[in-house]
Amino acid sequence: MAGTDHRRCAAGGGPAIILVEPQLGENIGTAARAMMNCALDDLRLVRPRDGWPSAKAIAAASGADRVLDRARLYPSVAAATADLVHVYAATARERGFVRRIVTPRHAAAEMRRHIAADEPCGVLFGPERTGLLNDDLTHADTVLTVPLNPGFASLNLAQAVLIVGYAWYLGGSQMPPETLSTGLSRPASKAELMNFFEHFEEELVKNGFLRNRESRPSMVRNLRSLFQRARCTEQELRTLHGVVTAFAGRRERKGEMPETEPAEHEAQD
Amino acid sequence: MAGTDHRRCAAGGGPAIILVEPQLGENIGTAARAMMNCALDDLRLVRPRDGWPSAKAIAAASGADRVLDRARLYPSVAAATADLVHVYAATARERGFVRRIVTPRHAAAEMRRHIAADEPCGVLFGPERTGLLNDDLTHADTVLTVPLNPGFASLNLAQAVLIVGYAWYLGGSQMPPETLSTGLSRPASKAELMNFFEHFEEELVKNGFLRNRESRPSMVRNLRSLFQRARCTEQELRTLHGVVTAFAGRRERKGEMPETEPAEHEAQD
Numbered sequence: 001m002a003g004t005d006h007r008r009c010a011a012g013g014g015p016a017i018i019l020v021e022p023q024l025g026e027n028i029g030t031a032a033r034a035m036m037n038c039a040l041d042d043l044r045l046v047r048p049r050d051g052w053p054s055a056k057a058i059a060a061a062s063g064a065d066r067v068l069d070r071a072r073l074y075p076s077v078a079a080a081t082a083d084l085v086h087v088y089a090a091t092a093r094e095r096g097f098v099r100r101i102v103t104p105r106h107a108a109a110e111m112r113r114h115i116a117a118d119e120p121c122g123v124l125f126g127p128e129r130t131g132l133l134n135d136d137l138t139h140a141d142t143v144l145t146v147p148l149n150p151g152f153a154s155l156n157l158a159q160a161v162l163i164v165g166y167a168w169y170l171g172g173s174q175m176p177p178e179t180l181s182t183g184l185s186r187p188a189s190k191a192e193l194m195n196f197f198e199h200f201e202e203e204l205v206k207n208g209f210l211r212n213r214e215s216r217p218s219m220v221r222n223l224r225s226l227f228q229r230a231r232c233t234e235q236e237l238r239t240l241h242g243v244v245t246a247f248a249g250r251r252e253r254k255g256e257m258p259e260t261e262p263a264e265h266e267a268q269d
Numbered sequence: 270m271a272g273t274d275h276r277r278c279a280a281g282g283g284p285a286i287i288l289v290e291p292q293l294g295e296n297i298g299t300a301a302r303a304m305m306n307c308a309l310d311d312l313r314l315v316r317p318r319d320g321w322p323s324a325k326a327i328a329a330a331s332g333a334d335r336v337l338d339r340a341r342l343y344p345s346v347a348a349a350t351a352d353l354v355h356v357y358a359a360t361a362r363e364r365g366f367v368r369r370i371v372t373p374r375h376a377a378a379e380m381r382r383h384i385a386a387d388e389p390c391g392v393l394f395g396p397e398r399t400g401l402l403n404d405d406l407t408h409a410d411t412v413l414t415v416p417l418n419p420g421f422a423s424l425n426l427a428q429a430v431l432i433v434g435y436a437w438y439l440g441g442s443q444m445p446p447e448t449l450s451t452g453l454s455r456p457a458s459k460a461e462l463m464n465f466f467e468h469f470e471e472e473l474v475k476n477g478f479l480r481n482r483e484s485r486p487s488m489v490r491n492l493r494s495l496f497q498r499a500r501c502t503e504q505e506l507r508t509l510h511g512v513v514t515a516f517a518g519r520r521e522r523k524g525e526m527p528e529t530e531p532a533e534h535e536a537q538d
Contacts, residue, residue: 034428039418064421096452098502105439106446147444148435149308152333159303159431162424166417166432170374175416177375183365233367 014168015088015111016042016122017161018080020136023049023128029060029068030158031125036064038165043071044080044122077124077139085119086111089140090160091132092153101143104167112171123164128157185235196237197224203248283437284357284380285311285391286430287349289405292318292397298329298337299427300394305333307434312340313349313391346393346408354388355380358409359429360401361422368412373436376413381440392433397426454504465506466493472517 017035022028022045032043045052052073061068074080081087088107102110111121124140126132137143146155146163155163180187201220204210210219232240286304291297291314301312314321321342330337343349350356357376371379380390393409395401406412415424415432424432449456470489473479479488501509 030425033421033425036421037417037424037428039421062423062425094450097450098452098454098505099450100447101450102447103444143450145444146435147439147442148306149438152305152308154331155306155431156299156302156331159306159428162428162431163435166415169418170416173416175372175414178369178371181363181366181368181370181412183367185367236367 013115014038014040014042014165015115016044016080016084016120017165018044018046018077018122018124019048019157020046020077020080020124020132021049021127022125022157025050025054025056026060027128027157028054028071029057029062029064031161032057032061032067032071033064034158034162034165035067036061037162038169040165040168041067041070042122043067044074045071046074046077046080048073049127077136081122081124081139083120084122086114086121086142087124087140088121088142088144089124089132089137090144090146090164091126091137092145092148093131095134095137095143097134099137099143100141101145104144104146104164105171107142107144107164108167108171111168125157125160180231182233183235185233188232188234188237192234192237193227193232196227196232196240199241200244203244206248282384283307283309283311283434284384285313285349285353285389286434287313287315287346287391287393288317288426289315289346289349289393289401290318290396291394291426294319294323294325295329296397296426297323297340298326298331298333300430301326301330301336301340302333303427303431303434304336305330306431307438309434309437310336310339311391312336313343314340315343315346315349317342318396346405350391350393350408352389353391355383355390355411356409357390357392357411357413358401358406359392359394359413359415359433360406361414361417361424362400364403364406364412366403368406369410370412370414373413373415373433374440376411376433377436377440380437394426394429449500451502452504454502457501457503457506461503461506462496462501465496465501465509468510469513472513475517 017031017040019028019031022031025048028043028045028048035041035043048054050056052071053068057068058065088102088111107123114121123144124132124136126136144164146153146160148155197220200223201210210216212219227240230236286300286309288297288300291300294317297312297314297317304310304312317323319325321340322337326337327334357371357380376392383390392413393401393405395405413433415422415429417424466489469492470479479485481488496509499505
């Protein structure tokens with residue numbers, strides 16, 4: 001999906017993303033891209049297997065260089081989490097020992113409160129093949145588990161980072177659940193809509209569509225309901241006026257009636 | 270992240286995922302994997318550029334073969350959406366024309382209602398490089414936009430499918446936002462906790478830690494508060510009893526006092 005506007009890049013300040021012994025440079029790159037999608041910029045790498053910096057990571061990051069440039073290397077999970085107050089361990093595996101387990105959405109809400117209280121947070125992600133070790137989990141206070149198909153719950157590294165990051169980003173997103181994008185126009189007022197209804201129904205009377213006086217009121221109600229639901233813009237109503245006028249004109253021509261004055265309502269599309 | 274239990278694979282029945290002219294087989298494979306993570310199994314392909322079936326798709330699907338095996342090919346978006354009642358177009362790009370725009374979470378809630386009412390749904394995803402064309406959008410009633418960093422909103426195909434699928438899956442997930450996994454043990458009762466407090470504090474009186482009678486009540490409250498917050502299991506309390514007994518025994522030996530009866534509370538770990 002496109003839609004990037006580089007002037008509007010959101011600032012960081014979110015949790016640290018800590019990749020423990022990541023195996024492939026590509027996965028570090030795609031994880032960095034997922035972080036930047038979600039306005040996260042604190043990437044920490046604990047003993048990346050194939051060394052650092054990594055050309056493969058840069059190639060896979062698709063432009064998320066800023067995250068890679070700022071990435072820091074650590075010799076151990078202890079070192080990578082030393083300055084943090086709250087650490088979550090991303091794992092889906094049942095460990096058989098006592099753990100608080102939260103969903104990404106719940107973790108995101110907690111982390112927003114912690115970070116607002118100046119308590120830095122981080123999330124640990126394990127190596128691609130094995131995931132986090134039980135010893136890694138001793139550095140975390142909480143387990144973060146993504147609810148997924150129990151028959152197929154394995155995510156690749158970048159996808160796990162994306163799910164966690166997206167939950168974080170959503171927690172601060174102002175995007176309303178539903179909007180009507182009206183492009184360059186504006187939503188029509190009810191007066192404009194009624195004006196169209198009158199034009200439309202006048203022509204439907206003329207062309208005989210509404211000739212049955214008994215069914216006319218319900219027919220009119222149904223047609224009006226359709227256009228109400230469509231939540232037309234002012235521009236769309238002008239287009240619809242033009243459509244009605246064009247039909248009316250053709251009917252008049254077909255009926256060999258003289259053409260009258262030019263269309264009163266013109267489309268501008 | 271590991272944690273897959275193949276006996277518990279969730280059934281499908283969700284929206285169709287429609288990939289319009291996908292370019293790379295790998296991306297079809299990773300999209301199929303993301304679908305299976307989210308218990309989606311209706312994959313539709315409109316004119317995949319590199320042909321179908323695709324060995325690269327199978328390799329990238331990491332075991333989501335069932336989704337690929339069931340995938341259907343279509344010559345056009347119209348054909349791929351013909352049996353659907355509600356179609357969402359995943360795009361982040363501003364189109365400049367009138368569109369209802371919803372978030373993945375809102376779309377997921379709508380789709381669950383639609384599907385429960387036997388009204389099949391689908392989501393269109395465009396080619397990797399360009400995304401959906403304006404003409405593709407004429408087959409959709411609604412635009413689905415993922416709220417992401419406005420400075421870096423471009424997702425790869427599988428990640429876009431994962432975000433949409435995950436929102437769908439979450440809408441039906443019973444996973445509580447927070448749980449305490451107690452492994453093989455069970456949460457301790459308050460009676461068990463009080464029994465530990467008594468043992469602990471008795472030894473702290475003996476070893477002189479609570480010798481200051483004035484500060485003793487607040488000291489006791491603070492220590493009790495810590496163990497209350499930790500929400501111990503019955504097994505953990507037995508371990509803690511053992512820890513206290515071990516310290517008390519060492520002190521008694523160091524003080525050259527005769528060893529008394531064997532530890533009353535033993536750890537079993």
